Amino acid sequence: MTTSTSAEPTRRDFLYVATGAVAAVGAVATAWPFISQMNPDASTVAAGAPIDVDLAPVAEGQAIKVFWRGKPIYIMNRSKKEVEEARAVPLSQLPDPQTDQSRVKEGHDQWLVVIGICTHLGCIPIAHQGDYDGFFCPCHGSQYDTSGRIRRGPAPANLPVPPYAFLTDTKIKIG
């Protein structure tokens, strides 16, 4: 079957291209709901609202673990010695240089709040373990110091600090 030549090839071609383009736009637009549905749904988003944590029961030298958006958050009441250890390290020795001051809230220097997810591949490091008194990740041996900063091992970055604020001296809001 040969196609006979049209008298107005340009007009015919335009119609073909335009129809194809409109159909393609429709196909792309249709894909959107199917992609968007994979995102967290409204109830999950609502459940991720900020949480309040009471710090009063956490004694010096202790750490607690709370969950926010399904992530473990370590809240550590650091001893004087631990704070000093963290502040004594020269930044040049750190793989991911950050001062301890920049990782805590001013006036609440003993409180360290970090997301307890190893920056290597997501395991949960154990508090108060390892050579730096901070966190030790059992999966591949990453070691964090008392400021939650990476010191040794395969993890590339410090433990992240979640958004939080002190409501009172003994109460914080995470999120």
Next chain:
Amino acid sequence: MSGPSDYQPQNAVLKWVERRLPIGGLIHSSFIAYPTPRNLNYWWTFGAILSMMLAVQIITGIVLAMHYTPHVDMAFKSVEGIMRDVNYGWLLRYMHSNGASMFFIAVYVHMFRGLYYGSYKEPREVLWILGVIIYLLMMATGFMGYVLPWGQMSFWGATVITNLFSAIPYVGDSIVTLLWGGYSVGNPTLNRFFSLHYLLPFVIAGVVVLHVWALHVVGQNNPAGVEPKTEKDTVPFTPYATIKDSFGMACFLIFFAWFLFYTPNFLGDPDNYVPANPGVTPAHIVPEWYYLPFYAILRSIPSKLGGVIAMFSAIIVLAFLPWLDGAKVRSARYRPLAKQFFWIFVVDCLLLGWLGAKPAEGVYVVAARILTAYYFFHFLILLPILSRVETARPVPNSIADDVLRKSGAKAVVSAVAILAVGGLALLGNVSSARAQGHEQPMPPGLSWSFAGPFGKFDQGQLQRGLKVYKEVCSACHSLNYVAFRNLADQGGPSYSEAQAEAFASEYKIKDGPNDQGDMFERPGRAADYFPAPFPNEQAARAANGGALPPDLSLMAKARGYDRGFPLFVFDLFRQFQEKGPNYIVAILTGYEDAPQGFTLPPGGNYNLYFPGHSIGMPKPLSDGQVTYDDGSPQTVQQYATDVAAFLMWTAEPKLESRKRLGLQVMLFLIILSGMLYFTKRKVWADAH
């Protein structure tokens, strides 16, 4: 699939692949060069439409399964989560549930097309039988899919259909237990139905491949029913059939979108918005519309086993059709008698469908028996006799000859008209089957701001309705599926997030356990759901004289009433979806003194619109009971209307975005169809 391909790729990579796996040649010979009869009419586009619908069902189904929980305690809730919380979840679910109906509409057209044009005849018997197998698989899949939302119709449909197998002598009961995985329909049943509902569509897809394979071996039938003889009789699949099919699919999508965006619950049963309750059977058990003719056949036989046998035979008989109808002439176009009997048969099927939705009593049973007898008479007696005695009109020598003759546009138009009217009658009686009783007056139709294609909720009305719910209804009725955060959602009462938070904090929410292991109460948060007035069903019943005040979240979609013929036909066209709110207002304003001679049972209150007139709930509203700040009249009628509108929003919170998106999709599809039509004309200009 139609012989060795002459496909020669130019690209080096394609050449390399082609030598090792000739998939390009397969696609080329099947969908590009494949010769298709040049006289095919639009009834032949339904094959492509069906492939499209299968794809739609599989894709939406896979996505829905990502959010669905197949557990008796969570299935209903997870479906509501899809409708309310998942991004575009309402769209995906309505696409899937209405898509099933569209799939069946298309398959019925496809099957009747095959019957009319004799597409089952030699050499297409295997093609036809594969089609019957696909149809059976579709029915099984559709049935199991309907069970998954775990509403009242899901549960009782599952109970009734699985019990069909108990009719089998000796082993029936054991088979039913095997199907259930328990002593009744329960969690194991739901789990296996979910598993099979996920599996079967892929089985269908597999049989469809065989169906298409068989088609490509024997070639397509065509309206003339004569085989292509020369090159002149056929055109290549691409672009000719491709573009024609695309146009057909776009038109079908417009039809689909109408249901999907404007009347998404027209084909569903309100009872399925009531969570499954193994202790209460709904007044009318009606299967989905596409099973109704067979349901009528089942009920017309006054014996359990006989009914089941008749029902299955009604489908199985189709597989024997190639041998029952021995006429050499394929197309009914040239068989004057067969043509008339074909249309009688169509009407017979439609009437059976209509009867399937009617109560099985009185004249309906007699009619169903006659029609069932005719159904089998048509296949088993009429067709074999006809094929012997009928003298066919001369068939054209070739397809090319047929094209040159005047086409039967008139016949097509009348066929469309008959099918449309019949189809609507069938659809309509589905809704009429939901009659709550006969002596009830119909709730008065009110005008709602959210009705029609551009409907929107009246925010002030929703806020007033919320106030009525909070101050009156919430004393007994829960609102389990609505969270405080929803009050700030788009297309709702439009409170700010801070207002929703403040509203929530007025409630006490039970939480816990705390570090000591104790439950405690705290102020509500936006993410919390409206707390129920009673801790459990037993407490609710005890406080309400044994009656359970139903949850109100879905009430506006869970109640319906018979609108009767021909109103339901217009309802589809004018997108009437407001039975629920009308009914709620009618109930709230329908309290009267019982008429003379009507004895109210103890604890009952007379209500004009309640089925049976005796309602457990005492008159809940009186004038001036709730204070409105916006100057609206503080009357029972106003309260009832406001709370009904509010409940429509709680039942269908995405109504506004649905109608808005619907308009965009409709406009797009109309433009696309128009362009496809002109493209098709241009493409076919050389072929005619």
